[in-house]
Amino acid sequence: MRTLTRRAALAAAGLSLAAPATLRAQRAWPDGPIRIVVPFPPGGSADLLCRLLQNPLTQSLGVPIVIENRPGAGGAMGTATVARAAPDGQSFVVVFDTHVVNPLLIKPLGYEEKDLRPVCLLATAPMLAATPVKRPWTRMEEVIAQAKKQPDTITYGTIGVGSLAHLTMERLQDAAGCKMVHVPYRGGGPMSAAASAGEIDLAVASVVGLGGQVGSTLRALAQTGETRSPLRPNIPTLIESGVPGVAAKAFWGILGPAGVPEPVMQRMEAALQQALQQPAVRKPLEDQGVDVVGSTGKAFAAFLEEQEAISSRVVQEKKISMSSD
Known part of the structure; x- marks a missing residue:
């Protein structure tokens, strides 16, 4: 009987030694500065959204x-650093729509999807197809008509191979019967700058990703939502522009390493939801046609599964790979 008691005591002691790290994370969190990785260059939509959240979260x-x-690597490099980070709630990553397609295109990815846990779907937004103001087109139909007459002469920029904008434009070309040239960039900031300088014919990205250039150096031709945005009622959808069945929305969300204690994840989720309700965050987003969401982690996980299914179908049908362009 004494042997059994001694074993039970030793087992209990073992548990008590294993538990402190988790318990400390729950009690002391946050334990110092919280790092939010933006896996894109400064000036892009994920970067701008994160900086709006910075002060409210602080x-x-x-x-x-x-x-x-x-x-x-389309956001994969920065995301990998968080996937490999300690699950103590001190590191998170803001992901964009490339997150759902990177596992299909990048081998090795540097992490597995199970290494990350969704925290919150922050927002969604229709993308815009915009052209430099010095280009002659005022409607998307005109661009498509020229692409039909002169295949592979119209260039369009996106934030990278496999991005939502890239997949949407592949669908557009199939639906409209035309052929354009894809020019991938390393983020929304560089792409917007290139478009503003007239280096490409079209820039396809969310309004946030276009960096406020629409209406100054860029002219919007179409939006990718299923219906027109109330904030841009004069900009037709792709469907209205003669591209049946093609609609898509960009999204932004927060993930953390798998294994972060549940109380920490819940508090971070609540802090993000609270920050998104503040006028200093919400109004600048809504003014640009961004739909603020602020979902639960569970709802974001379901959303990602749906987006992954759509992206996987397009990648497979179009045989898209990192060497496609």
Whole structure:
């Protein structure tokens, strides 16, 4: 009987030694500055959204929020750093629509999907197809007509191979019966700058990703939502522009390493939802046609599964790979 008791005591002691790390994370979190990785260059939509959230999160959580830009591989490089980070709630990543297609295109990816846990779907938005103001087109139909007459002469920029904009434009070309040339960039900032300088014919990205250039150096020709945005009622959809069945929305969300204690994830989720309700965050987004969401982590996980299914179908049908362009 004494042997059994001794074993039970040793087992209990073992559990008590294993538990402190998790318990400390729950009690002390946040334990110092929280790092939010933006896996794209400064100036893109994920970067801008993250910087809107920075001050409200600092106030809510009581520690500095450090934004770290780590671009590369369509967001996979920066995302991998968070997937491999300690599950202590001190590191998170803002993902964009490339997140759902990267596992299909990048081998090795540097992490597995199970290494990350969704925290919150922040927002969604229709993308715009915009052209430099010095180009002659005023309607998307005109661009499509020229692409039909002169295949592979119209260039369009996106934030990378396999991005939502790239997949949407592949669908557009199939539906409209035309052929254009894809020019991938390393993020929304570089693409917007290139489009504003007239280096490409079209820039396809969310309004946030176009960096406020629409109406100044860029002219919007169409939007990718199923219906027109109330904030841009004069811009037709792709469907209205003669591209039946083609609609898509960009999205932004937050993920953390798998294994972060549940109380920490719940508090981060709540802090993000609270920040998104503040006028200083919400109004600039809504003014640009962004739909603020602020979902639960569970709802974001379901959303990602749906988006992955759509992207996988297009990638397979079009045989898209990182060497496609």
